[in-house]
Amino acid sequence: MRHIISILMENEPGALSRVVGLFSQRNYNIESLNVAPTEDPTLSRLTVTTVGDDRVIEQITKHLNKLIDVVKLVDLTEGQHIERELMMVKVKALGAARDEVKRTADIFRAQVVDVTPNLYTVQITGDAGKLDAFLQAMAPVGILEVARTGVSGIARGDKVLSL
C-alpha cells in the first residue's frame, strides 16, 4: 500500500542523505520525495511517498525515527489528510491542438503560465492521481517536458506536526 510519510528533521547538512540513504540501504522504495525548510529555520520538512506492506511501513517509520536528525514524523495515510503535488508541463500547442490544450487545462483547473508560438507551459496542482490523469489527457497532443515537485501533504483537522 502507498504511504505518505512527513518528517520534521534538523535543517543540517547531511540530514537528507541519511534519510535517502536509509531507504536504499534497507531496500525500501521511494516513489517521490519533497523537502524544504519550515517556518522554523532549524527544521526542514520532508515528505516521502513509499510503498510497502504494514510490516515494511512499520520498519520504515521505526528506522526513520532512529535517525538522530529526525525530530518527528507522521504517516499521513493513517488518517484523513490533504495531499498535493505541483506539476509544470510543456505541451505542443500547434493548430487545433492549441485550443484543445487550453480547454483540457481548464477542465483540470490548471493554468497556462507561459506561452510560445509552439507550446504552452501548463501548471497544475492536485493529488498524484489527478496529475497522472492530466498527463494521460495530454499524451496525444505531445508532452515535451514534465517537472513534478513530488507529493507534499498535511493532516486534516486539528492535528499538527510540530515540535
Add this chain to the structure above:
Amino acid sequence: MELLSGADMIARFLQDEGVEYIYGYPGGAALHIYDALFRQDKVKHILVRHEQAATHAADGYARASGKPGTVLVTSGPGATNAVTGIATAYMDSIPLVVICGQVMSHLIGDDAFQETDIIGVTRPVVKHSFSIRHPSEIPEVLKKAYYLAATGRPGPVVVDVPKDMTAPTERYEYVYPKKVKLRSYNPVSRGHTGQIKKAVDLMLKAKRPVFYTGGGVVTGNASEGLTNLVKHLGFPITTTLMGIGAYPQSDRQCLGWLGMHGSYESNMAMHHADLVIAIGARFDDRVTNNTSKFCPTAKIVHVDIDPSSVSKTVRADVPIVGPAASVISEMISLVQGKEISQPEALTEWWQKIDGWRDERAGKLYELSQEGEPLKPQEVIEAVCRVTRGEAFVTTDVGQHQMFAAQYYKFDKPNRFITSGGLGTMGFGFPAAMGIKKSYPDDDVVCITGEGSFQMMMQELSTCKQYGVGVKIINLNNGSLGMVRQWQDLNYKSRHAQSYMESLPDFQMLIESYGFTALKVERHEDLEPALERAFADKNELVFLDVYVDPREHVYPMQVPLGSMRDMLLSKTERT
C-alpha cells in the same frame, strides 16, 4: 575563561571525558591534533600499525569495559582503513568514537590530497556522525558523540575534523560540557508497565518456556538481574553468541548458545517452546534459521531498547521497548512471591530438555587418538582448563570462533569478545590488545586461525612497542576451515581458494619480534605449552597449534529449515 586551539580542545576534552587510551595513526590532516596530544600526558595514545586495528582495539576495550572506545585517524586512507572496524562495532552495537582528520574546509570537494567523504562512506554503518564547522563547536560535538555512542542502543559515532578547525593559531573559549541535549534523541529509560505485566502473566502460565537473551543484556549491564530472574523462575535459558556469559554457562539452567552452530538442546528447546522470552536479542538469521518455521508453537515476548529491532524479522506477541536492566528488574518485582501456575508442566519440560542433553552428551566430537592431529575442540577445552574459565577470550571468525564459543565455558559477561554481526576476520588480535592495555592483570587470549591472524598480524609490532602481553592460540589447520566446511557440504569438497599454500613459519615470525612462540603438534605437548604460555601475564606468547583440518563444526543448522533441523556430525542429522 580558557582559550584553546581546536587541537588542544580535543586533547583537553579527551582528558576531561576520562579517556585513558586512544588508538590511532597520524597523518597530515590530524597532525595538529597529534601535536596537542604530544604536549600532554594524561591521555595515552597507542600507535597501531593499521587503522583497522585501531578500531578493533578500541572496540575490544569497549566490549570488555562497557565504556566507549576512542580512535584517532587521519583523512582519506586513514579513515577508510577504519571503516571495517566501524562497521564491526555498528553490527554488534558497540560504543566507539572515531575522530577523523579531514582536509582543510576550503579544499573539501576538490578531490584534495588524502580527501575522502568519510561521513558519506560511513553513513550506513554509524549511529551518527558529525562534521566540525567551527573550532568553537568542538567540545559540544565531542560530548554529543560520546553521549550518542554510549546511550540507548550503543554504536559508533564518527567526528570529521577539517585540518583548519584545529589550527594552533586560532583559539576559542573552552568549557567542558557536563551534559548535552539533543531534541531529537531521547532513548527510552523504562519499558511499558502494562506490557511487562502481560509478559509476566505469560511467563507464570507457561508450560514450556525458554529465555533467549542476547548482547543487549551484556551491553545493558543486565546480567545480574537476568540471572536472578531466570533462577527465580527456574526456566531454561539459551543465549546468542553475543550474549554468552550473561548467564553463567556452568549453571544447569543454561543450555548454551543457540542458532546455526548452537547446542542441540538449545535449538530443540526453542523449537518446542510455548513461550520464548527474548531480551536484548534481535532474531538474527544465524539464530532463527527459516523464520517461517521458527518456534512454531511459541508466543514471543521481545524486550529490546531499539524499537526497530522488535518485530523486524519475527513478529512479537508482547513487544516491550526498554533497556534490559530496568525491564528485568520490573519483571523481578512482579514475579516476587508468585508461583508459576504449572510447576508439573515445567518439570516435564525439564525432563524433555535433559533428555536432549543426554542424547548428545559425550558425542560432541571424537578425541584425537595417539599419532593423530589434535582436535581443535580439545585445544579450546584445554585453554579453558588452564585459564580456569576466567580469561578474556577474543576470537577471529570461522571454525575456531565457533569452537571457542562452544568449548570455553563463560560464567561472566563481557568475557567472550567476538565479531558476531559483521563476522570480521582480523578482529581478534587487535581486540585482545585493546583489552589487555586496560586489564593488564587479567589473562587475555586471542583464539584465532592462520587465515584470520594473517589479516592483522602486523600488530605484533604494536604489542612489542607497548609490551602488550596477550596470548595467541593459533588453531592452524592450513586452510580456511569454515569455507572448507561449506565446500565439503555444498560443493562436493571442491576447495576453491580455501587452502593456503605458503604459510609462514609462525614460530620464526613471532620470534623475529622478540616474542615466544611454541609449535604444538602432539597431544602430550599441549598442556605444557599452555602452562608455559600463561605463566607470565606480561609476556606475549604465541602457540601455533596444528589441528585436524578435516574437522567440521557441529551441530549445524540445515539451511531453510527450522531450528531443530541440524546436522549433528558428518553422518547424523535430526
